Amino acid sequence: MQWNSLVALALVAPSHALIRFGCSQLVVDRLDPLVNPGVEPSPHLHQIIGGNSFNTSMYPENHDPPKMSTCTTCQPSDDFSNYWTAALYFRARNGTYRRVPQKGNVGFEAQNGGMTVYYMQNQLADYAQKSKVKAFQPGFRMLIGSPLAGTKQEADKYPQLTYTCLQDMNTRFPETKAFPTKPCPAGIMVNLRFPTCWNGVDLDSPDHISHMSYPASGTFESQGPCPSTHPVRMPQLMYEVIFETKDFNSKEMWPEDGSQPFEWSFSDTTGYGNHGDYVFGWKDDSLQQIMDEECYVNCKTMKTQSFEAMNACSVPKKVDEDVGDTNWIEAIPGQHSGMPPM
Template identity: 60%
Template sequence: MHWSSAAALALVAPASALLRFGCSQLVVERTDPLVNPGVAPSPHLHQIIGGVRHSDNRARIHTDTYQNAFNISMEAAAGDIAKKATCTTCQFSEDFSNYWTAVLFFKARNGSVHRVPQIPNAGFEGSNGGMTVYYMQDGLVNYQQTSKVTAFKTGFRMLIGEAMYRNRAQASKFRQITYTCLKTFGTRYPETMDFPKEPCNFGIMSNVRFPTCWDGKNLDSPDHMAHMSYPESGTFEGGGPCPASHPVRVPQLMYEVIWDTRQFNNKDLWPEDGSQPFLTGFGSHGDYMFGWLDDSLQRAMDSPCYVNCPTLKSQSISAMNQCSVPTVVDEPINGCKWNLVSCSCGA
């Protein structure tokens, strides 16, 4: 898949643009149309947010690739998902992109494994779980946001992280995936590559930062990563240059997910040997399929938008929560014991 246009690749004029917005959950199930297209159930559980065509027909929502926005296949040939979707769980109603992350599990002392629920971030109370999404011209340390960026294009998709990683040495490849122990609900530092070793008063925040340099041609790649790169030297936050192989600077896409670990804070539930009870942390990852309507994201990146953006249309949290999709994988996900692949209730 390629996108090429010398004129369109021209970088935009600097503007102070940083978008921060909440998205409610669309569905939590074993679906992964990026890595495991057409597979239901996919090998592991995801929580998914973003756009979909609202319908009561469960089969069509998930299997009719050419008529729906979100489904189990999501072939690039299906076209512009923003033109197929009719609602989105995200605050900006022109954003029909789909975003998803791995799900967190807690392994209790008795060996049972339980899914950890998500709660909305500060400022988005009332939304149905989900996560907070950022699009930045620069990292959060630069509040001026003056760098030039080119918005993603129709059909663009990418992945960061590896679902099968199980130790810190493996996960060190993705140092941009971090965790914060929330001592208060407003805690944001420090960020670590390891899960907290002690109970956190207000839960655990996972942070997922995607690469910021694009090769300017491929909308995807076989591993969903090779068409993207982090800066050649330094960091995105420090304005590091893009490598010659990936010369086009794109927005820093970032997810914040708050896991409500409070119900697991009793140390009597934790392993007696003091080992880490939260599973698949090193396998944390984020997936992205671009779906902004027309040029709305580029307009926002070209405008003086800081969190709120007058160039974009917004919707209420109630409207975000009302956008939903029936599950295609018919299995319970709450109140069950998991083995990380499937669950059994009443066990």
């Protein structure tokens, strides 16, 4: 179903909040202030969106995104959070690499790369969105997935990290756990859905995951109950990252043995290592106000800015290296550094 149809159906009845918005690229850099704070460069390359207070460290005790940021690449002007994933590469037959750029989703074509972000109380197709949720709190951070996952069994620990091979920009199914094995005419969409049950105490945890949980039974989509250890229901945070593969879709460029040629920046050729990071940074209680409003995508309490303002926000790269944006490079940055792919 096309997104315009979803919006039209949403107008049939009152609903609680689901928001969907675009975020332009802030920077592509080898930094990871969540897993590797203070490390410059970090083990692998990331593409980052959100508030311009993003930096190498971002230790929670002295990092307040709404106060420290002066702009954000996201459409909601009160959202200074940072969201990031690994960068994606195409491997040529001669062993050289080019970084695969991102592009805007349907309705967000004017943004500069980046991704689409969702906050929802029930599954996307549930127009009522009746469940009440507690918004993320200042200082909250988390990640989902593992770059060390090398098998489907390991990837299945994170059931809602998938890929969609876009036949056109409205394709949403099927979803796979591994990279697509054939060229995707409109690009590869990487889908990242975070757990929705919080322990109600910790804003973070040593592994950045265990303070959050999946439902005790069922799924988020079936409104499964949260476990007693993680009783607080929070919004489902979801990323859609569309990698523009049009320059790499010719089968003459693909490996002669029929294998797929895409590789994450931490040297994963399976796709099972898909993962994403999040540092909360909404101003005051603006996210809670939106979640409490009866709205679907277009919410009166969500202040927005123009694509021009989104695209104008950026930070300079900290790590001076060729990441293969305009030319072929011999190796993915960091992957021959001797550092583990964390």
